[in-house]
Amino acid sequence: MKKELPLLLQVFSQTNSVEQLTEGEWDFVIRQARAGMLLARLYYVLKTSESLNLVPKVVMRHLGSAKVHAEKQQNDLLWEVRHIAKVADKLDFPVLLLKGAAYAIGGYAASEGRIFSDIDLLVPKKNIADAEKQLMLNGWLSSNKDAYDQRYYRQWMHEIPPLVHMFRGSVIDLHHNILPITTSVCPNADLFFDSAQSMDEYKNIKILSPVDLIIHSAVHLFYDGELDHGCRDLVDLDALMREVLGQKQTNVNALNTRADELGLQRAVFYAIRYASKVLNTPVTCIGGAMNAGRPNKLVLSLMDFLFMRALMPDHSSCNDLWTGLARWLLYIRSHWLRMPMHLLIPHLLRKSWGRLTGKAAH
Amino acid sequence: MFSAKSVENALMNQGLILNVGLFSFNIQSSIRSLSHNVTTLYQDYPDGFSEDRARFIDFHICVEPPNLWHKYYKGQVQFFSDGFAPFTPLPYQHAPAIIEWGMNWCVSQLINTHLIIHAAVIEKNGFAAIMPAPPGSGKSTLTASLVQEGWRLLSDELTLIRIDNYQVSPFPRPISLKNQSINVIKQRYPDVVFGIESTDTSKGTVVHIRPPKLSIELQGVECPVAWVIFPKYEEDAETELTIKSKAKSLMDVADNSFNYSRLGVIGFDVLKNIIEGADCYQFRYSQLDEAIDAFAALELPQ
16 A cells, blocks of 8 residues: 655655756646645755755745745744743743744754744743743733633643734743653653753753754654644654754664653654655664554554554645545544543533633634 | 637636647636636637646646635635645635735745846837836826837836846736726726626725737747846826936836845846846826827837
8 A cells, every 4th residue: 555655745755865856847746845834944955965956946936935944934933032031031930932933942943944933941840930921021922811721721731822912013932841641651841951951142041952852853743733844854864853853873772772761762763664665764763662652553554544644744645545534543642642532622612612612712 | 719718618627728828727726707717818829738648837826715714714715836835815806806915926036047127028129118016007008008009018017137148038918907097098098808706805996907819929039138127107297208217217117026125246247237228217106198199109120
């Protein structure tokens, strides 16, 4: 049943040289990239492999346009980070940037051409209220006015409801962990602060250690139900693993050991499995810790069936009959993993009631 | 060669390919009024039925009901750019206008090889006049008249200025007329071909007219900018062309641009160059004849 991967992914994994692409094939590459929010990323991938000169002119203007857009986003992001750094100067506890913002200020290749949406911050749980207060004094206000949502987030989730800047509209997700505290594998967040990397440019802002960046990216992709950006997230993981691990077994071992410490072997197992299957990431899955993350045969073949569909770019040319179902089942799975039944069922009932009566915002 | 039957067939199957200026669109839709409008308005465009499907197409777009609920209960359709829906569903009858708005969306949101200004742009003697103006300023009525009086239509909605050489790339499309201006143009120019009216849209009654044939034949010919003119229709106003300061002109064009801030410093450089090289005017009018004369009297650059 092995079928060919979408053209875009063949280009990303360099199993297909762009030199051989016809204009008709480029049409699909560009459409798949746009749907997967990977158009600007594609520009940088081709730039790094010095193959931009092989791109036909009519195609190039779409890549160039996407690059302009991504650069603007990157600029805007760094501007927001400067403002956040000023807030962090007033706080006496560590403030970490996560995901896209971390790749950008850490200078990781994963940030090249990446489309950013929200800025994710991590602070110790006991300091959440102080952080929120300081952010509020600097213009970031809670956008969600619903009392149930506010309580639900604050009691069970790993973040508080999004904070939106009243003038600039930038959105901050303030976290105290990388998974909801109701998840069975919710890690000890202190470990992230202990090994965080300092940044030269920012005195009071740090980012996760290199291996933790990989682990967080994996957890986000394989525990979060929103897979519309699944392909983009897998491309992030591929870039991070290539850069951080660099095909050195000692680095892979360090990743394994860290996954053990945090109890997140399953997410790391999936990350390595699907990144290498889909994007040819040169990381081999061996060693004791990796075995701990491996699900049994039946589960693994089910997950292969689901993820090999859900991780494709969200474009009609990449779908088969099962893609919609696969994305839906993984969405259900993520809720199942993140909340025990006695919380999940009342929550879903309450949300459906809100939706039926038209009171819920989403 | 653009028969109604073949257009409808193409739209309902693989799609109809339209080449407009620099861009190609593949359009799909099963909506009759849209098909009729496309047949009427896009008669003169090249390669309408290219059989060569193995080529690169800039934008794959369609207008269809998003689902059965919207189709049968709400009677609404939606614009899709390759599966992505930037607008909410709108009434079925607006389909002919929706496709035009959607084509504008594609270029204004996804293209950054040009500085894109929400403005009409016309050409005479090799030089372009840009007319940025908010809705209601009579920009389209003026444009529709001027292109019947010897000016070439480069675009009615989107002025595209190349960021590498500051030339205007034509993007000639049907001109959109609203409300009272529909009758004004019908009476002045009885030969102009009108599409189907979309009534009760958010902009009132909207109809598109077929652009002059010559403007389409010359859609590959770029030109430099000589004038930036801010038109304003005012009832009973005397025709008045006054010089507008360059600084104010730059700021006002920037306000009317889709991607000025996205382009960053490049956007500023392009705009600065255009404004420095052009004569900038504020233009008030109420009589189209006088307006046409005023445009004819514009001085060519040295």
